[in-house]
Amino acid sequence: MSDDQLEDIFTEGILSNNDVFIRILFEQYFQSLVVFATRYITDIDTCQDVVQDVFVYLVESKQKFNSKDHLLAYVYQMVKNRCLKQLRHEDVKEQYSTFYKENQAFEDSLYNNIIEEEVFKKLVVEINLLPNYYKSVYLLVLEGKKNQEIAEELGLSIETVKSYKKEGKKILQNRLKGMSGLELVFLYWHI
Amino acid sequence: MKNKECDLSEITRIVYVVLKERATEEERDIFERWLHNSEKNKILFDKFNDTSFLLQKYKIYQEIDLKYNRKQFNKKLKYKKRRRVLVDVIRYASIVLIPLCVFWFLKRDSSEDLNLEFGKEEVSLFPVLVLENGKEISLVDSSNEMLQRKKGMEILVQENAVVYTDSFVQSSDTSVYHCIRVPSGCNYVVSLADGSKVWINSGSELKYPVTFLNKERIVYLSGEAYFKVSKNDIPFVVKTQDVDLRVLGTEFNHRAYPDEKKVVTTLINGSVQLKATEEVKLHPGEQSVWCDEKRQFVVREVNTYLYTAWKDGRFVFENTRLEEIFSTLSRWYDLEVIYINSKAKDLKFTGDMTKDEDFRTIVDVIGENERLLINIDGNRILVGLK
Numbered sequence: 001m002s003d004d005q006l007e008d009i010f011t012e013g014i015l016s017n018n019d020v021f022i023r024i025l026f027e028q029y030f031q032s033l034v035v036f037a038t039r040y041i042t043d044i045d046t047c048q049d050v051v052q053d054v055f056v057y058l059v060e061s062k063q064k065f066n067s068k069d070h071l072l073a074y075v076y077q078m079v080k081n082r083c084l085k086q087l088r089h090e091d092v093k094e095q096y097s098t099f100y101k102e103n104q105a106f107e108d109s110l111y112n113n114i115i116e117e118e119v120f121k122k123l124v125v126e127i128n129l130l131p132n133y134y135k136s137v138y139l140l141v142l143e144g145k146k147n148q149e150i151a152e153e154l155g156l157s158i159e160t161v162k163s164y165k166k167e168g169k170k171i172l173q174n175r176l177k178g179m180s181g182l183e184l185v186f187l188y189w190h191i
Numbered sequence: 192m193k194n195k196e197c198d199l200s201e202i203t204r205i206v207y208v209v210l211k212e213r214a215t216e217e218e219r220d221i222f223e224r225w226l227h228n229s230e231k232n233k234i235l236f237d238k239f240n241d242t243s244f245l246l247q248k249y250k251i252y253q254e255i256d257l258k259y260n261r262k263q264f265n266k267k268l269k270y271k272k273r274r275r276v277l278v279d280v281i282r283y284a285s286i287v288l289i290p291l292c293v294f295w296f297l298k299r300d301s302s303e304d305l306n307l308e309f310g311k312e313e314v315s316l317f318p319v320l321v322l323e324n325g326k327e328i329s330l331v332d333s334s335n336e337m338l339q340r341k342k343g344m345e346i347l348v349q350e351n352a353v354v355y356t357d358s359f360v361q362s363s364d365t366s367v368y369h370c371i372r373v374p375s376g377c378n379y380v381v382s383l384a385d386g387s388k389v390w391i392n393s394g395s396e397l398k399y400p401v402t403f404l405n406k407e408r409i410v411y412l413s414g415e416a417y418f419k420v421s422k423n424d425i426p427f428v429v430k431t432q433d434v435d436l437r438v439l440g441t442e443f444n445h446r447a448y449p450d451e452k453k454v455v456t457t458l459i460n461g462s463v464q465l466k467a468t469e470e471v472k473l474h475p476g477e478q479s480v481w482c483d484e485k486r487q488f489v490v491r492e493v494n495t496y497l498y499t500a501w502k503d504g505r506f507v508f509e510n511t512r513l514e515e516i517f518s519t520l521s522r523w524y525d526l527e528v529i530y531i532n533s534k535a536k537d538l539k540f541t542g543d544m545t546k547d548e549d550f551r552t553i554v555d556v557i558g559e560n561e562r563l564l565i566n567i568d569g570n571r572i573l574v575g576l577k
Contacts, residue, residue, distance in 0.1 A: 020531055020575065024566075027529060027573055030260060035251045044254050052260060056267045069199040111199065112235050118203040119210070119239060120248045127249055128569040129551070131376050132316045132525060142246045155329060 032121040040083035134168035318379040321370040357384035370398040375525045386421035390502040394522040415446040417502045437464045444499045454481040457498040504546045513538045524550040531575035
């Protein structure tokens, strides 16, 4: 499986911290780390800046890791530390996002927060995989909108909304079932 | 429970497969143990089943522009490297070198040309018909609707097609042009007033007159379309940025996506004449490629099926470079492809499949190539070599 191969390269990279590793890390973790940073800092631009700096640090320091878990814990912890430092630095306590205030009780559990971001990342990816027109309907469904409201908002008929909902659901389910009965023949490859 | 730090990514994976109802019995067991291990875990798991949380996260994800961030990250790295070099230079160099360093510093800004384009422009989800007054009509939901009926002319919107009929020629309305824009992920068919039929591929735009009254039947194309031009003594002309194509009545495929920097014309039957800075005439089964850089036509014989299968809902590749395959796929599936090794672009593949396929299936099959390394992450695809 291609995922496993990438995983291998990635694991190798974790140990040696090379360029390919940093690129893969950036593509796969940049967004979830920014989302994680928004727990501490409301301003998303500041969050992106912080995470960019973390990546620059990873390149500069040539930090190596024992395992993927070590890497995850290290990177998330670093984003958290830098966010908190940023807040102290600016001395603007109001900057603490409401999310942070409300969830302070669980703030000590970095471990669970990492799981949260990593699982949500996978779920968001699932939504993004839907074709655009199904996606627009699905997002409104998530908002709890009724068919009538969705139809009005997107300028579609109720029938179309219903069929898009059905189709979109089918696509998500088919992904789960795995790929079968495909009319697909990639015969050979050559360079 | 074992040491927490040890199974972070494993628990993530297991929670995900449980959510997707794909967990094996063993995975379910581990999950149950994890869930009952602490109250915190239960609270966390409830979040995943709460759609408002998912929506909230989704929205933050949408706000993060990866292209922009990649650029900022590269900038910061370059700046750091330069500064490090500069520190060394100052440390060892004599005072004579300082003006040089200043020059270096000043030059820094102008030399940082990373040519990464910024966020995509807003794209509509459905094909759009743009009328002469600039009014846009979404073509998804107006099946079997009469759009216009005046002066002997009819515009009928059917499922997946617009039909123009011109029952008698009149002298007015000579320069009335309509335009159809087709976004990624769909095709659209238009029947023009002269009876010609045009299949417009995803990510393309066709501008055409509502009635044909002039000495020439002129349409404008950006992107790819398959033309079935009805026989008529009035020449039919397809204009793209650099190339004018002229026919009387034939079938051909014309591909001129601005970002591909070439115009590929494949003739099925009849004959066509192409004109840019030079002229060329095609015979059935021939294909001409106009290259923006070389500014000349290259003509060769091809298997035309490869280039026209898209209109029948198929992707067909024969010994096609990976970069070209992904360029085609990304127009249909709205993908962003990132090459970790640019050599991967030159691998060649052959295949035939329907467009209804989940793109991951197609990409997975390509990924079975033992030299290739492909990772799908949302609609981003990372491609590298082993």
